[in-house]
Amino acid sequence: PALVMATLNQKGGVGKTVSVVNIAHLLAKAGMRVLVVDCDAQASATIHLGVYPADRDALKATLTHVLFHKTRIEHAIISVCDDSMDLLPSSISLARADSEINSRANGSLLLRARINEIKDRYDFILLDCPPHLSQITVSALNAADLVLIPSQTETLSLMGIPQLLETLADVQSLVNPAIRVLGILPTLYDPRRNQDRDRLADLTEMGGQNGFQVFPPVRRAVAYPTGVNEGKPGLAIDPNAAGCESYQEIADVMIDRLSAY
Amino acid sequence: PALVMATLNQKGGVGKTVSVVNIAHLLAKAGMRVLVVDCDAQASATIHLGVYPADRDALKATLTHVLFHKTRIEHAIISVCDDSMDLLPSSISLARADSEINSRANGSLLLRARINEIKDRYDFILLDCPPHLSQITVSALNAADLVLIPSQTETLSLMGIPQLLETLADVQSLVNPAIRVLGILPTLYDPRRNQDRDRLADLTEMGGQNGFQVFPPVRRAVAYPTGVNEGKPGLAIDPNAAGCESYQEIADVMIDRLSAY
Ligand SMILES: Nc1ncnc2c1ncn2[C@@H]1O[C@H](COP(=O)(O)OP(=O)(O)OP(=O)(O)O)[C@@H](O)[C@H]1O
Ligand SMILES: Nc1ncnc2c1ncn2[C@@H]1O[C@H](COP(=O)(O)OP(=O)(O)OP(=O)(O)O)[C@@H](O)[C@H]1O
Ligand SMILES: [Mg+2]
């Protein structure tokens, strides 16, 4: 069955969505069967993969409908990027997810139950999380085997990581003891700036203290926002964009983990 | 009494916190009495103004304690930036704000009630909101006279604005008919990139359609993350940093609005 990876950091704008989409692209390029699940009401991953959230809402074919309105997950999943990967889209209707989850018996386990139905059809399932440690994010952690923590190399992004790890520990002790941190991914890195280098050193130390891998930092490159604009992964536009080695290393580590799974 | 402005966009990392801190700095420099209220559990504004959230938690002197644990607001407010402005700090304890608000009678009006107690002591009260349209964000809108919408000049940041305006309309019709959008502030703007210019044009058009002012875009400048690192506003480090004219224009418009208030 598929390995499930959640990508999260409650700090906003650190490259969670861009990372999910580009890692999915590299896994698909390696011949893997990949599903991206958009767990963010902003529907950034959906938009980044060229799909209009409102269209999916009209068809009652988003994550919201799968979780709370009995839509079959196969009905909501669509093929994207020239059929190289699949997407379970979201829309603004997911903004009510937390109150829906809180009003149902064991609501935070609904996502895991739906994902388990289709785990046999994929090699990897990537979950893009919103910028807050909410019930939908906890639901993603309940369903995940691995966690990737993107963090901009700047102070505010680092400060939230201890809290994230506390939430993860709660999930491990109550629901999902097998979940592991795949690593920390430094993003939006500018090697010319002292602060970026200092924060990168802090992240590396944090990784060391917690026994996490810290991947090589992803530098800024125009291919990534261009990809968002064109509805496709940045690395599909420029395979050699800055950071491609980091994303490739993550994809390789994931493929190794799969064969050992 | 003070004019209250909320700064929000549910898209993460668009420069909400940096904008609040730097506008507060310019208002203080103009001799205004300014209070920054950190409504984000990440406590970015608190950290940006050089205060450790955990210290305030230990003293039971954060926004959480003021809203839900009967701490007097004067006890939680501290003076920052060489006494040029005040801060009502937050901490991770605010992460439970939504469930606290949902469990109390008219919980989303608690913030407005607390702010009204001290409105006479300030000219401006700036509310920094988290990257989601949650109950704490609605509470900030209930308390505000003005709304500033920072938006990065990139696709994903723009997509969320219609939903933000819908939430604002709900607040206007149910609680706060006087609230108005001060304007849209394009941020993290790179004039060399086609997409940034295209998105700026989209934001300008969106402003025109809704009758909002669109301020001149703020370009990237190293002073801003440097300020975050040093616990002070970027414009205190480099008063002529790129974007200073935009922030100055916003401060000037706010001062005009105050005299007409
Ligand atoms: N390596 C990069 N180079 C240049 N721009 C990048 C890079 N990675 C991400 N970006 C840009 O940074 C912005 C934030 O990225 P993204 O939306 O993926 O972050 P996020 O953490 O998912 O945000 P949110 O917290 O709102 O979910 C986007 O405009 C994106 O295009
Ligand atoms: N004009 C600028 N030039 C350079 N960097 C900037 C500028 N404005 C903001 N930043 C940087 O961009 C990042 C995001 O800014 P900030 O944290 O203020 O956004 P936010 O919208 O408050 O994020 P969140 O959604 O997490 O609350 C920070 O690292 C900040 O230092
Ligand atoms: Mg995202």
Ligand SMILES: [Mg+2]
């Ligand atoms: Mg912020």
